[in-house]
Amino acid sequence: xxxxxxxxxxxxxxxxxxxxxxxxxxxxxxxxxxDNGTAAATDxxxxxxxxxxxxxxxxxxxxxxxxxxCDALGISEKNRIYKxxxxxxxxxxxxxxxxxxxxxxxxxxxSFGHEDYLIKSAKAHPxxxxxxxxxxxxxxxxxxxxxxxxxxxxxxxYLAGIAAGMKLNEMIxxxxxxxxxxxxxxVGAFTYAEVVSGYTSFFLGARSVCPTATMEVTFTGSWxxxxxxxxxxxxxxxxxxxxxxxxxxSMGAPTACENAGVPNVSYNGSTENACPNTFIVSxxxxxxxxxxxxxxxxxxxxAIDTDWSGTIATDSVLLTSIxxxxxxxxxxxxxxxxxxxxxxxxxxxxxxTTFTVDGKKLDxxxxxxxxxxxxxxxxxxxxxxxxxxxxFRSAPYFDVRIDxxxxxxxxxxx
Amino acid sequence: MSKKQKTHxxxxxxxxxxxxxxxxxxxxxxxxxxxxxxxxxxxxLFLTDENPxxxxxTMIDGAFGSSRRIWNLLQNIAxxxxxxxxxxxxxxxxxWNIGGEGQVLIGGLATAACMICLGGKIPxxxxxxxxxxxxxxxxxxxxxxxAIFKAKYNTNETLFTLMMNYVGIQLVSYFVNIWxxxxxxxxxxxxxxxxxxxxxxxxxxxxxxxxxxVVLVITVLMYLYLKYSKHGxxxxxxxxxxxTAKYIGINVKKVIIRTMLxxxxxxxxxxxxxxxxxxxxxxxxxxxxxxxxxxMVSWLAKFNPIYMIFTTFLLVFLERGANEISTVFRLNQSxxxxxxxxxxxxxxxxxxxxNYQIKFHTRKEVK
Numbered sequence: 001x002x003x004x005x006x007x008x009x010x011x012x013x014x015x016x017x018x019x020x021x022x023x024x025x026x027x028x029x030x031x032x033x034x035d036n037g038t039a040a041a042t043d044x045x046x047x048x049x050x051x052x053x054x055x056x057x058x059x060x061x062x063x064x065x066x067x068x069x070c071d072a073l074g075i076s077e078k079n080r081i082y083k084x085x086x087x088x089x090x091x092x093x094x095x096x097x098x099x100x101x102x103x104x105x106x107x108x109x110x111s112f113g114h115e116d117y118l119i120k121s122a123k124a125h126p127x128x129x130x131x132x133x134x135x136x137x138x139x140x141x142x143x144x145x146x147x148x149x150x151x152x153x154x155x156x157x158y159l160a161g162i163a164a165g166m167k168l169n170e171m172i173x174x175x176x177x178x179x180x181x182x183x184x185x186x187v188g189a190f191t192y193a194e195v196v197s198g199y200t201s202f203f204l205g206a207r208s209v210c211p212t213a214t215m216e217v218t219f220t221g222s223w224x225x226x227x228x229x230x231x232x233x234x235x236x237x238x239x240x241x242x243x244x245x246x247x248x249x250s251m252g253a254p255t256a257c258e259n260a261g262v263p264n265v266s267y268n269g270s271t272e273n274a275c276p277n278t279f280i281v282s283x284x285x286x287x288x289x290x291x292x293x294x295x296x297x298x299x300x301x302x303a304i305d306t307d308w309s310g311t312i313a314t315d316s317v318l319l320t321s322i323x324x325x326x327x328x329x330x331x332x333x334x335x336x337x338x339x340x341x342x343x344x345x346x347x348x349x350x351x352x353t354t355f356t357v358d359g360k361k362l363d364x365x366x367x368x369x370x371x372x373x374x375x376x377x378x379x380x381x382x383x384x385x386x387x388x389x390x391x392f393r394s395a396p397y398f399d400v401r402i403d404x405x406x407x408x409x410x411x412x413x414x
Numbered sequence: 415m416s417k418k419q420k421t422h423x424x425x426x427x428x429x430x431x432x433x434x435x436x437x438x439x440x441x442x443x444x445x446x447x448x449x450x451x452x453x454x455x456x457x458x459l460f461l462t463d464e465n466p467x468x469x470x471x472t473m474i475d476g477a478f479g480s481s482r483r484i485w486n487l488l489q490n491i492a493x494x495x496x497x498x499x500x501x502x503x504x505x506x507x508x509x510w511n512i513g514g515e516g517q518v519l520i521g522g523l524a525t526a527a528c529m530i531c532l533g534g535k536i537p538x539x540x541x542x543x544x545x546x547x548x549x550x551x552x553x554x555x556x557x558x559x560x561a562i563f564k565a566k567y568n569t570n571e572t573l574f575t576l577m578m579n580y581v582g583i584q585l586v587s588y589f590v591n592i593w594x595x596x597x598x599x600x601x602x603x604x605x606x607x608x609x610x611x612x613x614x615x616x617x618x619x620x621x622x623x624x625x626x627x628v629v630l631v632i633t634v635l636m637y638l639y640l641k642y643s644k645h646g647x648x649x650x651x652x653x654x655x656x657x658t659a660k661y662i663g664i665n666v667k668k669v670i671i672r673t674m675l676x677x678x679x680x681x682x683x684x685x686x687x688x689x690x691x692x693x694x695x696x697x698x699x700x701x702x703x704x705x706x707x708x709x710m711v712s713w714l715a716k717f718n719p720i721y722m723i724f725t726t727f728l729l730v731f732l733e734r735g736a737n738e739i740s741t742v743f744r745l746n747q748s749x750x751x752x753x754x755x756x757x758x759x760x761x762x763x764x765x766x767x768x769n770y771q772i773k774f775h776t777r778k779e780v781k
Binding site: 077082083089101117 | 600
């Protein structure tokens with residue numbers, strides 16, 4: 001027994017010594033490099049709150065953008081604090097407060113349910129700037145240090161829709177089906193504005209090049225459910241849809257398309273690796289421009305917009321590279337042309353001359369812009385011949401049912 | 415054991431130990447923790463470029479680094495301890511209540527229902543009183559359903575309580591969809607944010623002090639209940655042997671049902687503290703797996719409420735510290751899970767060496 005104890009003691013001592021030495025040298029290196037970086041740029045501290053970690057594509061998109069923006073602004077790794085796996089509860093408030101304690105002057109949270117808790121922290125610390133993606137309360141809350149942001153992803157979807165329309169035209173020309181059979185299928189998560197705005201803009205983009213296009217939409221009732229999304233896509237394909245797109249976060253729909261050999265326009269990022277034969281193009285939101293803008297404002301002591309909406313012109317909305325194997329010829333040229341028009345303001349996605357509601361042109365529409373319990377429509381959003389999406393607040397509010405799109409079901413999550 | 419015997423002799427065999435003096439068993443536990451830290455340090459060294467010493471100091475900083483973090487630690491200890499205390503009488507009775515998660519959620523759901531449906535319509539004191547009653551009742555009902563089936567039909571309580579969790583989670587998810595603001599968001603947001611109707615009172619400036627005090631009181635009461643009351647004695651007899659209990663005239667069915675009512679009621683209180691006192695909202699993750707973690711707390715403490723304070727502290731400290739690691743070193747959450755896993759593995763493993771000894775078959779025995 002004594003020998004065993006001695007051996008254990010010796011091993012422990014050795015381990016401790018190794019650990020100490022390794023620690024000292026590495027620690028010093030890291031400090032040195034950090035100090036250099038800080039001296040060159042800024043000593044401002046920024047904090048980010050993420051719902052999950054880099055395993056989630058949604059959060060990864062934010063994390064990458066945060067890194068990109070911090071690198072560009074010279075904020076050292078030491079001065080950017082990323083709190084991951086923060087649930088949408090009091091933990092978010094505690095995380096924000098902890099970031100304030102650590103000296104952050106800019107705090108960002110990425111999930112919708114974080115909003116109330118971020119506001120709670122914002123009220124207590126007027127000297128710290130708080131920014132929140134996808135939220136809706138900044139313009140009614142009246143706090144000088146609390147801000148919402150989103151991006152006009154509908155522009156990206158419109159462009160992706162053009163790629164879809166081109167593909168339909170190509171298939172019609174090849175004699176695969178008749179022009180009046182050009183039906184698109186769309187797998188959505190829930191039947192509310194963010195998704196409605198998305199599928200409508202996608203459809204309008206497709207119809208701008210393929211006038212006979214129609215669309216069927218079905219909802220899964222979940223942001224991430226691979227099985228349901230796959231089943232939904234299969235259902236649409238068997239209904240006769242010639243092309244599928246989706247607004248939900250799993251690989252369900254793209255995989256179903258690859259298996260069935262049906263072209264797919266994706267979302268959140270390229271799915272080309274998994275679907276080399278059917279992936280056409282994908283749109284995504286790029287948050288780096290917003291982070292750079294907001295952090296620069298804090299650094300210079302300027303006010304951040306209460307509602308900031310990134311556009312295609314600010315590079316907040318991006319398309320991935322086009323998969324030439326699946327896309328129709330000339331897709332890139334058509335997208336670039338439309339993109340230039342969107343940028344210079346000659347083209348509007350929700351131009352009221354391009355769609356009808358119940359057979360009539362839409363001249364006036366009140367949208368529910370201010371959050372209230374009864375979902376009362378409160379703001380006139382049509383003027384100058386188009387629906388002003390994401391202008392009265394950053395989060396989408398286009399929820400009009402236009403002609404040509406059939407909803408197979410609706411799902412408000414209950 | 416003579417070597418001349420022809421039969422094959424294994425290298426070692428395992429024998430049950432007589433009970434060890436307390437200082438001996440604690441020495442084994444401490445050695446286990448030190449070994450666990452060593453293994454984690456080595457792993458850190460090999461898998462990442464981080465300095466293991468700074469990883470551990472970060473853990474300590476994450477748990478105690480500021481007064482806010484200490485309060486957070488206390489708050490998390492309080493809630494986890496509350497759930498563990500709730501499960502303990504059932505475990506002591508050898509009734510495997512795996513349903514803490516659901517019982518806490520249902521208690522929280524009842525609290526949230528009162529806050530949403532009655533907030534502003536009745537005086538605040540009455541509202542809080544109703545919240546207390548309904549959360550306790552909801553938790554108790556959720557726990558007593560499997561207990562009744564166990565008592566009457568001898569159903570398997572492990573499966574039953576486990577499945578009641580999922581029913582509870584689905585119910586919460588259903589009501590979140592009904593109460594969600596705005597529609598489609600899947601979140602309720604802070605309930606009664608403006609008038610704070612139904613928020614449990616805050617003592618002084620300390621948001622979590624009330625929770626800590628309530629749970630401390632429950633801890634003492636539970637200790638006294640299990641150790642000195644007739645009920646507590648009946649629970650341990652039923653746990654040791656149902657037949658003995660029957661023989662000496664204990665109504666086993668009654669004990670099972672009564673104990674599960676208690677177990678569920680205390681879980682309901684945990685739900686009340688979480689929803690009414692801390693979060694002021696409810697989601698399907700409000701209980702945050704505490705119903706399962708509590709099983710480990712209770713077992714590690716050998717069902718002793720006072721020891722449970724230490725085991726809860728250990729687990730919460732590990733969790734807070736591990737979170738801080740993933741933040742500071744930008745390591746994936748999995749890394750802190752690995753560290754926590756290693757440490758728990760050693761601690762649980764040490765219980766084996768406390769209860770059993772390994773006898774090697776050599777001429778002289780070496781431990």
